[in-house]
Amino acid sequence: MAPSTLSAAFLIARKDLAIEFRTRTAFFSAAVFALLGIVIFYFAWDPTAVASIDLAPGVLWAIFTFSGLLGLQRSFGIEQADRAIDALLGAPITRESIYLGKAMANLVFVAAVQVIAIPAVQLFYGVPLLENAALLALIALLAAIGLVAVGTLFSAMAVNTKLAEMLLPVLSLLFFVPVVIPAAQATARLIAGRPGSEIVGWLKLLVAFDIVFVAACTLAFPFTIEE
């Protein structure tokens, strides 16, 4: 019996995460990349001119998108070897479940990098990120969903083009603009101790982005697969 879309999606996510857990290459490189980025950004500015509390949110979310791209690149890249994608397409599951499964695995990947990057920013920049851990986690989750929704679709598209890895950032970074701006702005207000009412607008924008692009990309994904 063919599994339902959601349970098939869980199976695919588990498969991708098992591969990642056993090799751990992509995760380590993304985590090291994020840490390096955070450190390099620190030395690229004059701490007497820009307060770290102003800089930290921007650094956090810029690094978040770049390290996210590293994981997304692999998402469909690993299916290219031995044409593993053909086996996935031949399986008695819906196309949407492939997309959702890949997206779930990417979400875990991106969140895991965040778990390392956020404390690192707190440590190196001396900003009180973790004092509002629940709210920050909410911002991070909403931002990660939007990033992964679009990025997973473009990852599926990019592997079938001549430019391959080049194309993913060119397409994705633009779509990350409405994710990075609200996430960075909300984080900046959070660590500045502003009232929650100033953050709500940005959170709504993130939620709207997530809803629209998860729906649109799930619908669009079956068209990206070669028949």
Place this chain on the structure above:
Amino acid sequence: MTSPSSAGPASGAAKSAGGIDWLFLVAVLAIAAALARVIYYTPFEAVQGPAQKIFYLHLPAALDAFMAFGVVAISGIAYLWLGDLRLDRAAESSAEVGVVFTTVVLVTGPLWARPVWGTWWTWDARLTLTLFLWFIYVGYLVLRGAIDDRALRARYSAILGILGSLLIPFIHLSVYLFRTLHPRPIVIKPSAPSLPPEMLTTLVISFVAFTLFYLALVRQRYRLATERDLLELEEGR
């Protein structure tokens, strides 16, 4: 379904082989007439002086650029639904012309802003949106260039065209919120004044001329795409 022959390209190819493209000629004449009216028969704006006249190029180009990208998105949806390559060619042509028009907007804007605002560029919400619009559709053209398979190129472009149009309101909202929540000392943009009748007439004439020009360019570009598809099909055999 994916065969270009479904477009009946033979007649289009034959027509474009020789003779004058009347639509193109009319469009060029209309642009010349509109420019003549802008330069000689439209009064100077009291405060901004001659610099304001670039407005008659800037706004029509912007409106037609938006229209062009609307055509890309709608053709994209229709292509995914019907699978007719003619729709993809329309999207391809419209996107290319749209990028040209957006470039006109991005060039004429700073030319005007320098004397009036005192700066070439400012991160005003509308400027930022136009810049991102340009990036989206340049990315669209990059994607098209990166795919050899004709049907795959059409499908991927359609997806990007649709997602791009969904992205525009979000970019607009986020840069708009960014600006309003973060006021900076910028030169204040004048609120849209109610135009005097002679200026409004000039604007409308200019808009019609630009739209004709858009249609003429898209038609030319569409014919080129048709012939290229036909050639690829013959070479493929």
